[in-house]
Amino acid sequence: MSALVYPFPDYPAAGTTIEVAPGIHWLSTPLPFRLRAINLYLLEDGDGWTIVDCGYARADVRVQWEEVWARTLNGKPVTRLIVTHFHPDHVGNSAWICERWNLRPWMTQSEWLTAHFALHNEDDSEARFLFYRANGLPAAQEQVLRDGMVPYGQGVQLPPAYDRLFAGDELSIGGRRWQVIIGQGHSPEHVSLYCDEIGVLLAGDQLLPEITTNVSVWPSEPEADSLKLFLHSLDGFAAILRPDTLALPSHRRPFRGVLGRIAELKQHHDERLGTLLAVVARGPVTAGLLLPHLFPPGLDGHQIMFAMGEALAHLNYLVKQGKLRRYVEAGVTHFAAA
Numbered sequence: 001m002s003a004l005v006y007p008f009p010d011y012p013a014a015g016t017t018i019e020v021a022p023g024i025h026w027l028s029t030p031l032p033f034r035l036r037a038i039n040l041y042l043l044e045d046g047d048g049w050t051i052v053d054c055g056y057a058r059a060d061v062r063v064q065w066e067e068v069w070a071r072t073l074n075g076k077p078v079t080r081l082i083v084t085h086f087h088p089d090h091v092g093n094s095a096w097i098c099e100r101w102n103l104r105p106w107m108t109q110s111e112w113l114t115a116h117f118a119l120h121n122e123d124d125s126e127a128r129f130l131f132y133r134a135n136g137l138p139a140a141q142e143q144v145l146r147d148g149m150v151p152y153g154q155g156v157q158l159p160p161a162y163d164r165l166f167a168g169d170e171l172s173i174g175g176r177r178w179q180v181i182i183g184q185g186h187s188p189e190h191v192s193l194y195c196d197e198i199g200v201l202l203a204g205d206q207l208l209p210e211i212t213t214n215v216s217v218w219p220s221e222p223e224a225d226s227l228k229l230f231l232h233s234l235d236g237f238a239a240i241l242r243p244d245t246l247a248l249p250s251h252r253r254p255f256r257g258v259l260g261r262i263a264e265l266k267q268h269h270d271e272r273l274g275t276l277l278a279v280v281a282r283g284p285v286t287a288g289l290l291l292p293h294l295f296p297p298g299l300d301g302h303q304i305m306f307a308m309g310e311a312l313a314h315l316n317y318l319v320k321q322g323k324l325r326r327y328v329e330a331g332v333t334h335f336a337a338a
Helices: 059-072 094-101 109-120 122-133 139-148 226-240 258-280 287-294 301-320
Strands: 018-021 024-030 037-045 048-052 078-082 105-108 163-165 170-173 176-183 190-195 200-204 246-249 324-329 332-337
Touching: 018 246, 024 059, 037 246, 078 094, 094 105, 105 109, 105 190, 122 139, 122 301, 139 301, 170 190, 176 226, 190 226, 226 258, 226 301, 258 287, 258 301, 258 332, 287 301, 301 324, 301 332
Parallel strands: 048 078, 078 105, 105 163, 200 246
Antiparallel strands: 018 024, 024 037, 037 048, 170 176, 176 190, 190 200, 324 332
């Protein structure tokens, strides 16, 4: 049973914020998928404000930003934008925000380049469908995936330049020192920000309550060991976070109990690995045929894409651990006991 504590009983109303720590304001904007909303943060920063993440690039989100700025900024400008990673709900409005406030986003290089790769390779849908088919996705679910695919560019507009963040950088925000922590597995070089002085973690997607961070394998790196990278990142958080840290995640509500949550996430992935080994013990499998063993029925197209990526992440991990072997038969990748 989770021991997480949620200090705030509800989300901010549209166009408003909740001050979750001194000088740190939380807003929530809508998304066009089942995830529904993303949390964004405004931090008082001397004569200006720092924004962390942008929201999805659509009109209703921009209206909410304008309302928040009018209510919260107290006449001071936005002077910095930090983007945790390249996913549309995080980087989507970056061009609009940067033009509005004459900024460049602060990002890691891998996230900046991956955003451009995703934006300029949207015509690779057939290659993606082929990849999932070659990993055993049944035809009926492939059709759901086709019908529900949301193009990356539908929610993303990128500015022409950025400022680079590195692991271990220390940023001064509001007179406090914030450490840049790089996480992997969910995206190439995800940024979280931690202030030990006040015990606050701007976690992004790397550490979430209630739901688990998606850890996927993508067609561009089909044998990636994304799960190993993600678990290593969790260990990195556990090594530096205070037990009383207030985590400000990108989805669901702010929470305390980060060390317990890290333990829960590691146990969750251990259980999934055990499930896969038990299924494979009965005979060879494909990633597509494993979905019913890992996920509830009724996945939409968006969820099928992430479910396939997550199944492959766990299978690849077990291959790297020497517990499974991978082979191709009739053009389809199978996994069997080693």
